[in-house]
Amino acid sequence: MTQTPSRHFDLVVIGTGSGNSLIDESFADLSVAICEKGAFGGTCLNVGCIPTKMFVYAADTATAIEHSSTYGIDSTLDGVRWPDIVSRVFDRRIDPIASSGEDYRRNRCDNVTVYDGHATFVGPRTIDTGTGELITADSVVIAAGARPSIPQIVTDADVAYYTSDDVMRIAELPRSMVIQGSGFIACEFAHVFSALGVDVTVIGRSDVLLKNVDRELAARFTENAGRRWDVRLGQQITTMTATGADRRGVEVTFEDGSTCSGDALLVATGRTPNGDLLGLDTAGVAMDGELIRVDEYGRTTAAGVWALGDVSSPYQLKHVANHEQRVLGHNLRHPDDLQPFNHRLVPYAVFTWPQIASVGLTEAEAREAGYDVTVKVQDYGDVAYGWAMEDSVGCCKLIADRATGLLVGAHIMGAHSPSLIQILIQAMEFEITVPELARRQYWIHPAMAEVVENALLGLDFPDRGF
Numbered sequence: 001m002t003q004t005p006s007r008h009f010d011l012v013v014i015g016t017g018s019g020n021s022l023i024d025e026s027f028a029d030l031s032v033a034i035c036e037k038g039a040f041g042g043t044c045l046n047v048g049c050i051p052t053k054m055f056v057y058a059a060d061t062a063t064a065i066e067h068s069s070t071y072g073i074d075s076t077l078d079g080v081r082w083p084d085i086v087s088r089v090f091d092r093r094i095d096p097i098a099s100s101g102e103d104y105r106r107n108r109c110d111n112v113t114v115y116d117g118h119a120t121f122v123g124p125r126t127i128d129t130g131t132g133e134l135i136t137a138d139s140v141v142i143a144a145g146a147r148p149s150i151p152q153i154v155t156d157a158d159v160a161y162y163t164s165d166d167v168m169r170i171a172e173l174p175r176s177m178v179i180q181g182s183g184f185i186a187c188e189f190a191h192v193f194s195a196l197g198v199d200v201t202v203i204g205r206s207d208v209l210l211k212n213v214d215r216e217l218a219a220r221f222t223e224n225a226g227r228r229w230d231v232r233l234g235q236q237i238t239t240m241t242a243t244g245a246d247r248r249g250v251e252v253t254f255e256d257g258s259t260c261s262g263d264a265l266l267v268a269t270g271r272t273p274n275g276d277l278l279g280l281d282t283a284g285v286a287m288d289g290e291l292i293r294v295d296e297y298g299r300t301t302a303a304g305v306w307a308l309g310d311v312s313s314p315y316q317l318k319h320v321a322n323h324e325q326r327v328l329g330h331n332l333r334h335p336d337d338l339q340p341f342n343h344r345l346v347p348y349a350v351f352t353w354p355q356i357a358s359v360g361l362t363e364a365e366a367r368e369a370g371y372d373v374t375v376k377v378q379d380y381g382d383v384a385y386g387w388a389m390e391d392s393v394g395c396c397k398l399i400a401d402r403a404t405g406l407l408v409g410a411h412i413m414g415a416h417s418p419s420l421i422q423i424l425i426q427a428m429e430f431e432i433t434v435p436e437l438a439r440r441q442y443w444i445h446p447a448m449a450e451v452v453e454n455a456l457l458g459l460d461f462p463d464r465g466f
């Protein structure tokens with residue numbers, strides 16, 4: 001290290017996603033530096049959870065129009081004003097929030113200094129801010145997130161591909177789109193673009209879409225998706241070729257000789273944590289594979305250096321990054337009273353069509369773990385609100401332990417499942433038994449929550465107590 005550090009801070013935070021939320025008023029007496037190489041506010045705000053769900057809402061609206069004749073309402077989708085959809089999301093909502101967040105930190109927090117460069121460690125708690133300034137700190141929080149992973153076959157083909165970072169801002173909708181990957185991002189964007197009129201092809205290596213979801217729901221989802229998208233599963237890509245003068249188009253050949261093509265390629269094959277780009281070896285911060293190694297309190301292997309969120313967590317979910325940020329906020333201020341992360345029951349939801357939400361073990365995981373399980377799958381179509389919706393796909397699958405009467409897994413596919421699952425998350429977190437949950441409260445009739453009530457009542461216990 002030849003350059004001399006220009007400033008010393010009490011705390012440096014790398015990354016302004018959940019890292020920015022860490023700096024609340026309880027840090028007002030500390031000097032804080034925030035390093036951000038990209039858009040202020042991180043992935044969730046700028047290119048992740050929030051804008052995607054705003055696009056999903058537009059797609060859901062288009063899908064409702066498509067299905068309206070089922071209810072005796074004839075309507076047609078007369079047009080999709082893509083530039084207006086993009087503008088609603090970014091010009092009216094996201095970009096102003098990001099810039100006002102940055103303005104707040106830069107101009108209204110006397111104790112905070114913002115460095116807008118790519119930060120790298122050059123020594124223990126010594127950081128090159130990427131802006132020409134070297135700084136040191138008593139404590140460092142690494143909250144540097146993750147980035148899209150791009151398979152070699154895509155880079156070799158030199159296709160001008162999109163990722164979730166830029167596909168929401170394209171100038172116009174392509175006629176057709178190939179989506180490589182079959183996980184969260186692939187299934188959310190396949191819904192968005194297909195509902196808005198793009199011919200979508202989804203390519204996955206496994207035999208179902210959303211392979212980590214409970215097998216029964218993943219199979220139902222895949223079967224249903226196949227009616228709306230061209231779904232190519234269980235095959236390796238053998239060749240990928242860029243097409244068109246701008247190399248935006250793509251042609252793909254599979255190992256069985258079949259092919260597919262599109263005017264655009266969206267790569268959605270997972271996200272690589274950014275720890276590899278931080279010079280961690282100079283700082284004594286160890287990694288486990290791609291993730292920064294942290295203990296249950298968020299401490300890395302280097303004294304005074306902490307990490308949270310996608311850079312150190314296998315979950316890559318905003319509610320997990322936010323939870324870890326709250327725990328670290330406490331731990332930084334209370335070194336003698338450290339709190340552990342709680343990762344016991346991490347739920348998730350995929351905002352595709354139909355929506356899917358999940359908490360706890362899949363049936364296969366529960367059986368493998370040795371539970372004496374009772375399982376019930378309750379269809380949306382067999383409860384009153386499901387009749388109102390003419391639902392033929394949705395279901396609530398519950399898995400409980402006969403020995404304790406407690407749920408070990410809950411999986412819902414269908415309208416509002418990301419909200420419905422909250423009842424079950426709560427029951428599992430607070431260890432409410434199935435009989436208590438089913439019968440010690442009223443269930444509003446005829447709300448969709450009756451699908452959960454009926455699933456609970458369908459679980460088979462030796463002494464049911466219902």
Ligand SMILES: Cc1cc2nc3c(=O)[nH]c(=O)nc-3n(C[C@H](O)[C@H](O)[C@H](O)COP(=O)(O)OP(=O)(O)OC[C@H]3O[C@@H](n4cnc5c(N)ncnc54)[C@H](O)[C@@H]3O)c2cc1C
Pocket residue numbers: 014015016017018019035036037038039040041042043044045047048049050052117118119120143144145146164185274277278308309310311315316317318319320321
């Ligand atoms: C398309 C998409 C949709 C998603 N939808 C959901 C959802 O619906 N629900 C959900 O729970 N999760 C969702 N996620 C995941 C969620 O966005 C992430 O888990 C969460 O944002 C991670 O927060 P973080 O603070 O760890 O990292 P980030 O928010 O990624 O913040 C890291 C920040 O660090 C900056 N940075 C990185 N390296 C450096 C460096 N060396 N120097 C300076 N700055 C640096 C980055 O520019 C970034 O701003 C989605 C993700 C994507 C991509």
Ligand SMILES: NC(=O)c1ccc[n+]([C@@H]2O[C@H](COP(=O)([O-])OP(=O)(O)OC[C@H]3O[C@@H](n4cnc5c(N)ncnc54)[C@H](O)[C@@H]3O)[C@@H](O)[C@H]2O)c1
Pocket residue numbers: 151152180181182183184185186188204205206211268269270271315316317348349350351
């Ligand atoms: N609603 C949400 O909570 C939400 C939405 C979007 C993203 N996210 C988060 O972001 C993460 C990243 O999303 P994602 O969809 O990119 O990841 P993912 O892990 O959900 O899915 C990636 C898929 O790509 C496949 N894949 C990997 N390498 C491949 C290759 N070389 N060729 C073909 N397929 C390949 C994987 O088998 C997997 O099915 C998610 O895991 C999730 O944690 C969450």
